Amino acid sequence: MTTLTHDRPVGARTGLGLVLAAASASSFGLSGPLARGLMDAGWSAATVVAVRVLLAAAVVAPVAAVQLRGRWNLLRRNISLICWYGLLAVAGTQLGYFNAVAHMQVGVALLIEYTAPIAVVGWLWFRHRQRPGALTVVGAALGIAGLFLVLDLRSGLSASWVGIAWALGAMVGAAGYFVLSAHGDGSLPGTVLATGGLLIGGLGLLAAGAAGILPMSATTDTVAFQGFTTQWWVPLLVLGLVTAAIAYVTGIAATRLLGSRLASFIALAEVLAALIFSWLLLGETPRPIQFLGGALILAGVVTVRRGEPG
Template identity: 45%
Template sequence: MPAARNPVAVRSILGSGLGIALFSSAVFGLSGSFAKALLETGWSPGAAVTARLTGAALILAVPAVLALRGRWHQLRDNWVTIGLFGLIGVAACQLFYFNAVARLSVGVALLLEYLAPVLIVLWLWAASRKRPRAATFAGTLLSLAGLVLVLDFTGAVKIDLIGVLWGMAAAVCLAIYFFITAKENESLPPIVLASVGLMVGAAVMWLTAATGLLPMAFSTADTRLGPWITPWWVSLAGLIILATVLAYVSGIMAARALGSKVASFVSLTEVLFAVIWAWLLLGELPGAIQLLGGVLIVGGVILVRLDELRGDGGTSTARKAGALDHANDVEPVP
């Protein structure tokens, strides 16, 4: 009887984990739309990022303290990982992405950021001087071809060059994030890394603003979300609670149910959800050429991921660098 029930149990667990992973991608994909709604009323990207990080850090502080259960030495033992995660993986990545969103459509900005796996492949290729396997190489070329279409050099859709540079900077930060968090660390609970990383990111943003290096502009003007005119705090609450807190918690649950590799693979659907949300809430939709480019980028990343998942021993790109695994089962906040 136990043997007969095992396949059903496995399918049930997989289905449950897959549903949670898709939910996580869906709420992560809301971040660009909520942020842009605030930016269009006069918020600066720095202010939106700072408010998001601060609010989410405060909410996640309670479960993080419970997860530590008095083992505060874990913070001291992992201060380098936490610091780099908060500075680059949280603060810089989000700031650059929001700056890109301020100048580009949400879909295009996120597609640029999701070139991170391709950047990792190119970096490893240059560092090791060893050509990737055929599928990884093909996926990289496919994504680069998609990038050309997303940038739409024909001029059918106007692309802001500064916005593109911000999007590529976000991709670089995301790639560095994967390297930072690639080392397996069983002593630090994922929720603790997420919470303390957000705190570090928020502290960096506030300190940068206090020095005058980061413009901080807030607005209490109403925001527009689809057909609705809402108070500013509705978009901010959505950015903090839905697109950060719930996104993180559900992402951790999905990674534990599916495994970090499969969960991070499913997280690629965030691009699709972000485009859909931007269309429904902001009336934004990339042009036909850009949508085709987006398909090529995502298809290329899928090829790279599939090649990594079928890699054995230490031969796969991800295992060579540990770069594409979401170590500690924590996803980045775009």
């Protein structure tokens, strides 16, 4: 598998990486509207996330077992990577984000979390001496400016220092997702990393709920979306299969093909995807300024791509 990946021409690898990154961002973007429907029906955010990631782990586990082919030594060699991925990239991000929105507006918390690409660029610069070029800096500025417009933050929003601290924690977790996804020598299959991380992350969220850090509640009431209702298990299955299992596996594969920096900027499209899905499922109509923001995000991604080394 690794040999085939390296034998593929660079252009083909980049094209495949872009497709996988777009699929990952779109899948992640669907999670918010689906989870919102469940939470409006009485589910707590922590319960939705915990069930989502544990269900995804169960779905991906058989594929991971086949790819391991009995090479359990790979798990032993990469146990620290798997644990960090589960605790930081999965559980840490979700824990930080949901605690942030308990103290501040959702838009502000999401904006702080999605400054993660800047953190990735900074980490690669200071830790690995990968200094960003001028085009990367310009692309970063365009992407962040686009986020401001997509989120359409209005004046007068207030935020507590506690909420800001939690949102910064979510940002660190999101940055860790991209850095850790590209980490390692390539011997550990992406599905194995995803399975281990999802399992550890889900158990970590359950532990946080048991400790009283996050509220845990669920109901069997029908879930209402824009123009239709459905049984509670339908959005839950989509959350586990599409927005977690597919999203994490394609995200890891994309990051390994594109690198942490470029993949993290393409993931900004998740905000635009969430906006579109919210429009379709929740009736939250985007405003023209948000479409302009989406165009700036795409321009930022293209600019970062041109600024990446060959």
